[in-house]
Amino acid sequence: xxxxxxxxxxxxxxxxxxxxxxxxxxxxxxxxxxxxxxxxxxxxxxxxxxxxxxxxxxxxxxxxxxxxxxxxxxxxxxxxxxxxxxxxxxxxxxxxxxxxxxxxxxxxxxxxxxxxxxxxxxxxxxxxxxxxxxxxxxxxxxxxxxxxxxxxxxxxxxxxxxxxxxxx
Numbered sequence: 001x002x003x004x005x006x007x008x009x010x011x012x013x014x015x016x017x018x019x020x021x022x023x024x025x026x027x028x029x030x031x032x033x034x035x036x037x038x039x040x041x042x043x044x045x046x047x048x049x050x051x052x053x054x055x056x057x058x059x060x061x062x063x064x065x066x067x068x069x070x071x072x073x074x075x076x077x078x079x080x081x082x083x084x085x086x087x088x089x090x091x092x093x094x095x096x097x098x099x100x101x102x103x104x105x106x107x108x109x110x111x112x113x114x115x116x117x118x119x120x121x122x123x124x125x126x127x128x129x130x131x132x133x134x135x136x137x138x139x140x141x142x143x144x145x146x147x148x149x150x151x152x153x154x155x156x157x158x159x160x161x162x163x164x165x166x167x168x
Contacts, residue, residue, distance in 0.1 A: 007138035008121050010112025017049070017109065018056050018127070018136035039105050049105055052078055056109070060127035060136055064146075069134055082110035 006012050017039065020029040029035030030046050030053075041049050055075040058068035083100040084107065097114040099107030116122035124139045126146065139146035 004137050005140070007125055007136075008116075009119060010108070010115045011121065011125050011138060013112050014056060014109055014125070015136045015138070017053050017105070018060065020053065023134055024132045040103060041105065045105070052106060052109060057127055057134055057136070060125060061129075061134065063123055064126040064129055064139075066127070066129055069131070078106065079110045079113060082107040084110055084114065 007015050020035060021027070028050075030039075030041065030049060036042065036046060039049060051073055054070070055072045055078050058070075058072045059075045061068060082104070084097045085100050086095055087098045088095045096118075097111055099111045101107055113122065116125065121138070124144055125136065126139050127134045127136055137146070
């Protein structure tokens, strides 16, 4: 739904996961073999991926100052299950957290969150305030006060609703 630029680093993976479901229509990409394959999921692992997705969405809503969209497992509880290791590049000595095993989605998401934390980009990663959307987006606004995934769609709709309410 968003026309925004992709988020930095590993947040692209997180955004892709959060945005696998269209809340307005109920269509979920994880219901399809192609949608699962893009994350390395099997039918057996879809439930855990959905739990992770909704915990991420609740966290991104919190980044935008909004309450969770429903009861979810706290993201920290889920990420605590992902084994990470500190890697050090011998060429320049730079260190990073990386998944112990690149396969599991949870480990890849945990590494992406850790990368965003150290880069200072995690707090600007948000979910659209529109209850029919809650799409993940990276807020590049100067003050970090973005509210919608797209000003042309969700923002325009919210402003039009507000305008109509004043007129009625």
